[in-house]
Amino acid sequence: MTESSVHTAHWPAPYASGGVDATVTVPGSKSVTNRGLVLAALAAEPGWLRRPLRSRDTLLMADALRALGVRIEETVSSSSAAVGATGGTGEAWRVIPAGLHGPATIDVGNAGTVMRFLPPVAALADGPVRFDGDPRSYERPLHGVVDALRELGTRIDDDGRGALPLTVHGGGALDGGRVEIDASSSSQFISALLLSAPRFNQGVEVRHTGATLPSLPHIRMTVDMLRAVGAQVDEPETGGEPNVWRVSPSALLGRDLTVEPDLSNAQPFLAAALVTGGRVTIPDWPARTTQPGDALREIFTTMGGGCELTESGLVFTGSGRIHGIDVDLSEVGELTPGIAAVAALADSPSTLRGVAHLRLHETDRLAALTAEINGLGGDVSETADGLRIRPRPLHGGVFHTYDDHRMATAGAVIGLAVDGVKIENVATTAKTLPDFTEMWTEMLKA
Template structure:
């Protein structure tokens, strides 16, 4: 355990006193914000991101692009008109493309989008760009991006590790062309190459040659955002070859992008409705989206709730009973910790499949969920590609989070139904969901003063 008080502090997860009944406004999508920043930085004209997520991962992305010469101006407005105004007020970022250049040093933190999306951007810069990050970032796979960029003409020094830290020696341009990669450990390898491909001299043809590709909705998100920015993209879904994506060289358009709420970050709040037999509304839930979190509507309904999508947003209602589920989460792996938390409180066994790649995320999520739920009295076993969860009466205790934001929110869900759960380092939720403890307390009708007193106790 680290001696840093910020990391060892224990947050008493509030126990629900009854069914929740709340409206929770969830901040913008990290995945959309960081893709939008990269595309805007590579565009031929300035663009806007409205309602962006302000979190550790997105601020790391913005600061990294600034270090390479991109202008990012942050504004706040309470009006609906005028330069810098959000769609209905709020924060907006104006992104001003510029000639990318080094030398620069990029801190990736432990953000997969930063460590994987930006080396291709750095290959287009004039000068060396060094990438470094948190200790865990050294252990996360990056070889798919490194090897692909070398094939496409980039010069990268990584001392043969296939991981951070590394330096990309940008030459101001990149040839591009066809490349084969094994992206079975992260769909971000594919997205990383596609996002910068319009600026490659020959575009790119990415051919995945490994095992099953995880998190396909995130690749669809990348493709949709590229097309909206004016890039021609051929995909398997559009009648192309299986596991092959082609992007032609083109000038990207400066966009005015309104960032959707982060549907994966809505998960703990929807889970609260399910676990307590209550009702939670998430405003502005999109009718159509490529976000993986949209799958929660079907998954949590199967586990015992119901939902209604209206102009107001998504309202999810629990019945007071939680059922087990047998589900393939290969497309939506990031939802696994929250689903595992609900499954540990269910009335029957659950099997979560297709998520072996989670062993390489912010932490080994499968091992961490197994250990922490079992230490609260649960019965979780790892399988080759997921988890088997047999519900048992749980008790209080410390739930360690391993600097993983989704472990922290999963622990909070369990704490709704189990008295005495203490969450280590709940502050790690700032990676993608700033102010989570206050949002959680607000949903439960607990004043911020009472919540702070509980944290001090």
């Protein structure tokens, strides 16, 4: 496939005439890569990230840290050069911490991890740091981080919006202490404060005051990664006070971290096995992980597949039938678009619950999924906190992405079973999976 064909306005989603049978190597986790970059930048000594994801979101994070004075050196061995832009076994980033400083300007794109994780880092910098990004980033909630940093003593200019664009006036240090936030709209508010907390003079005590807390696995990921670099963290999961996280001040170690495959980005390939009644193997699937994508093993098995964790990786096999599902996705909301795509092809209705917060993601994912699946002849309706999906025969048509990478991959999944689906702006997958179209067509060739 040529470079120009990848970026055409409407990409013809390949139709599968039979069951796929392929091994798909998925690049590194975005969530792990960007957390690893932040922790390495705040460490007391240099560290390594091996097999990082190279995508728009992670390159924005690396460039932002460079703007603050951190050195990040990228190396690729000749043996892995053919793997492509998403990173392979021979790729590594050497992160060399330095004194954080402004003035600086940071482009967050539409990356939630960049726009939320870096204002606390900027509070530790010496000088002003301006944050800006894509138009959609102005609409995404940031108030939890902004309000918390103000409560901890940071001056932030945002014209009262609680959103981008804004300027953080770093003072070179931050006392830290106790802070209350409502993280109902994004667990990243909590992760943002925890990641920088070891560098606060008093550490931090974060109390979540909201009624709900989405994406708990991502907070567990943050805590595990903090502990791996020497931080002391008290959390509800290990007997701490409910909805309270405490991080003590400490120097962070420079570690050698190998990034796990991105299990959420494995979703469309596993869905391909389910939809086509085929088989897909994902190498290096971890036996234990905090990644939300690990829940796909149970969810897609319930929907009609079967899986086995082997020495070769996770082997997922479709049965040739797809069943509807009633499932609470509050902890794994990012998986919703792919699950909705499969549910639209099922033999019975589905109810996806606990994901009201998806209205504030890269786009309003609930409205987008409803509009696009219904545009192909489906029957999807929004609920207060999710979707109801009643399968109907679908037809071809344009599947719009709203500049949302997971909408693009969801459309591709439907296209496997529905001839004539065309994905508008499939290039938006570069946010987390730059080689998606090549990987997709190679899977089908195999």
